[in-house]
Amino acid sequence: KSILLLNGPNLNLLGTREPHIYGHTTLADVEANSRAHAAKHNATLDAFQSNHEGALVDRIQAARGRVDGIIINPGAYTHTSVAIRDALMGVGIPFIELHVSNVHAREPWRHHSYFSDKAAGIIVGLGVYGYQVAVEHVAVNFEERVK
Numbered sequence: 491k492s493i494l495l496l497n498g499p500n501l502n503l504l505g506t507r508e509p510h511i512y513g514h515t516t517l518a519d520v521e522a523n524s525r526a527h528a529a530k531h532n533a534t535l536d537a538f539q540s541n542h543e544g545a546l547v548d549r550i551q552a553a554r555g556r557v558d559g560i561i562i563n564p565g566a567y568t569h570t571s572v573a574i575r576d577a578l579m580g581v582g583i584p585f586i587e588l589h590v591s592n593v594h595a596r597e598p599w600r601h602h603s604y605f606s607d608k609a610a611g612i613i614v615g616l617g618v619y620g621y622q623v624a625v626e627h628v629a630v631n632f633e634e635r636v637k
């Protein structure tokens with residue numbers, strides 16, 4: 491299977507950004523670890539991070555017909571982006587929504603997501619371990635759509 495891992499704004503600062511909330515692991519470590527866990531399950535994984543909404547939309551559109559599942563941590567766009575939601579709906583690729591922190595234990599405006607009602611599953615508050623869980627779930631349980 492082929493997996494696309496997407497991270498939104500400020501997740502390039504993972505490991506150094508508010509470590510009491512997001513931990514000490516860097517995005518490079520998360521991506522390498524995700525790739526390794528995908529490989530363990532005979533899946534391939536591409537990773538992309540951007541601080542720009544349109545770049546994330548472009549990357550989702552480029553994945554059309556090319557990947558079996560998307561794992562996305564939209565960062566702050568979780569709470570604002572109709573455009574990224576529409577892109578995911580537009581390409582018809584099932585996706586997992588992931589948050590490192592427990593957004594429901596934080597500010598009330600972080601409780602609403604433009605993605606949750608369309609996600610195949612949601613992982614919240616498991617720290618960076620959530621990425622491993624998401625990768626294994628997609629690799630093992632998602633349908634193989636791209637041959």
Ligand code: DQA
Nearest residue numbers: 500563565566589590591600
């Ligand atoms: C986040 C939670 C969002 O509310 C926040 O804006 C982020 C990261 C998380 O992984 O916990 O940038 O998606």
